[in-house]
Amino acid sequence: MDINVVRGPTQVVVTGSTAGIGHEAAKQFCALGAHVIVHGSSLKRTQKAAQAVQEAGSGIATPIHGDLSNFTDVREIANQIAKALKQVDILILNAAMMYGPDPSDASYRPRVFGRPESDFIAPGGQDFAFAVNHYGQYLLVRLLMPMLNKHANVVFLTGIGNWDGNLHRVLTEVRPRWDLLHIRHNAYQSYFDSKLANVCTARALARRLGNQAQAFLLDPGLVATAISLDRNSTYFQAEHYKRRTFPTVKHWTAPPEVGGWAIVQAGFMQSATARHLDYVAPFWLPRPWMGLLLKLHRAGYDHIRSRMGGGHHFPQVYQKLTFGGMHQTYGPPCPETAQEQLWALSAQEVGLPP
Numbered sequence: 001m002d003i004n005v006v007r008g009p010t011q012v013v014v015t016g017s018t019a020g021i022g023h024e025a026a027k028q029f030c031a032l033g034a035h036v037i038v039h040g041s042s043l044k045r046t047q048k049a050a051q052a053v054q055e056a057g058s059g060i061a062t063p064i065h066g067d068l069s070n071f072t073d074v075r076e077i078a079n080q081i082a083k084a085l086k087q088v089d090i091l092i093l094n095a096a097m098m099y100g101p102d103p104s105d106a107s108y109r110p111r112v113f114g115r116p117e118s119d120f121i122a123p124g125g126q127d128f129a130f131a132v133n134h135y136g137q138y139l140l141v142r143l144l145m146p147m148l149n150k151h152a153n154v155v156f157l158t159g160i161g162n163w164d165g166n167l168h169r170v171l172t173e174v175r176p177r178w179d180l181l182h183i184r185h186n187a188y189q190s191y192f193d194s195k196l197a198n199v200c201t202a203r204a205l206a207r208r209l210g211n212q213a214q215a216f217l218l219d220p221g222l223v224a225t226a227i228s229l230d231r232n233s234t235y236f237q238a239e240h241y242k243r244r245t246f247p248t249v250k251h252w253t254a255p256p257e258v259g260g261w262a263i264v265q266a267g268f269m270q271s272a273t274a275r276h277l278d279y280v281a282p283f284w285l286p287r288p289w290m291g292l293l294l295k296l297h298r299a300g301y302d303h304i305r306s307r308m309g310g311g312h313h314f315p316q317v318y319q320k321l322t323f324g325g326m327h328q329t330y331g332p333p334c335p336e337t338a339q340e341q342l343w344a345l346s347a348q349e350v351g352l353p354p
C-alpha cells in the first residue's frame with residue numbers, strides 16, 4: 001500500500017476519535033492532510049480531541065459530538081457531517097465501549113457490579129453496549145451511504161473477541177438484560193456480541209455497496225487503550241494507559257499510535273486481488289495456527305468462567321510475534337441469511353426501512 005497516494009482533501013470520518021486508536025488515527029489522517037471529523041460522546045472531550053488532532057498536521061479537524069446509543073443524536077451527527085463534508089472518502093466505524101475491564105481482571109466484578117442499572121440501558125431501551133457498538137453505527141452508516149465516494153473505504157473495527165460473540169444472541173430481538181444482578185458477571189459478552197454484529201453488518205453492507213466502495217473489517221490486535229476505563233478516573237485523564245505499551249510481559253499490548261496506524265492503512269487499503277477485502281489485521285498467522293490459537297482463546301475464556309483468571313492473552317501474544325504490515329486474514333462466519341436478518345432487525349430497531 002502506498003500511503004503517498006494521500007493528496008488533496010481526503011475526507012475522513014472516525015467515530016470514537018477522542019481516545020484510543022481512533023484518536024491516534026485521526027491525528028495521523030490529519031498529518032497526511034485530510035479533513036477529519038473527530039467524534040466522541042461528550043462535547044468537551046470532542047472539542048479537546050479535535051484541537052489535538054488539528055495540531056497534529058496540516059489537515060482540518062472538525063469536532064462533532066453525539067452519543068451513539070441515542071438514535072436522535074446519531075441522526076444529528078449525520079446532519080452535521082453532511083454540513084461539514086462534500087462526501088466521505090473514508091469512514092472508520094471505530095467507537096465502542098464495554099462494561100468494565102477484561103473479566104480476568106480482579107476489578108471486573110466490583111466495577112461491573114457497582115454500576116447503576118441505567119448504565120446498561122440505552123435511551124431506546126436496548127442493551128447499552130450493543131446500542132453503541134452496533135445499532136448506533138449501523139444507523140450512522142445507513143444515513144451516510146448517499147455521501148460515500150464511489151471508491152470509499154468503510155472500515156468496521158472488530159477484534160478477536162468477535163469469535164466469542166453468539167450469533168443466536170445477536171439475532172434475538174430481546175437481548176439479555178445485563179442490568180439484572182444475577183447475570184452481570186457475563187455482561188462482557190455484550191461487547192463480543194456487538195463485535196460479531198459488526199462482522200455481519202460489514203458483510204451485508206459490502207454486498208450493498210457493489211463493485212466500487214468497499215466495506216470490510218479490521219482487527220487491530222491488542223492495543224493499550226482506554227476502552228474499559230471510567231472517563232472520570234485520573235488513570236484515564238492522565239492517559240496512563242498509554243504507558244502500558246508493547247512489549248509488556250503481562251499484556252503484550254501495542255501502543256495506541258500503532259493501532260492508529262493500522263486504521264490509517266486500512267482506510268487506504270485496496271485489495272490485491274479482484275475480490276473485495278473482508279477482514280484485515282496488522283498481524284498474520286497461517287490458518288492452522290489461527291485455528292490452534294482460537295482453541296486456546298476459547299480455553300482461556302473457560303478458564304475465566306471457572307474464575308481462575310488469565311490465560312486468554314495467548315492469542316494476542318502470538319499475534320504480536322507476527323506484528324507488522326497489513327494482511328488479509330479471516331473472521332468468524334456469519335452466513336448471508338444471518339447478515340440479512342440482522343440488517344432487517346437493526347433497521348426496525350433504529351426506525352429505518354430494511
Ligand SMILES: NC(=O)c1ccc[n+]([C@@H]2O[C@H](COP(=O)([O-])OP(=O)(O)OC[C@H]3O[C@@H](n4cnc5c(N)ncnc54)[C@H](OP(=O)(O)O)[C@@H]3O)[C@@H](O)[C@H]2O)c1
Binds near residue numbers: 039069094095227231
Ligand atoms: N484496544 C484494543 O486492544 C482493541 C482490540 C480489538 C478491537 N478494538 C476495537 O477498536 C475500537 C476502538 O477501541 P479503543 O480500544 O481505542 O477504545 P477507547 O480508547 O475507549 O476509544 C473508544 C472511543 O469510542 C467513543 N465512544 C465510546 N462510547 C461512545 C458513545 N456512547 N457514543 C459515542 N462515542 C463513544 C469514545 O469517546 P468518548 O469516551 O469521548 O465518548 C472513544 O473516542 C473499538 O471498536 C474496539 O472494539 C480494540
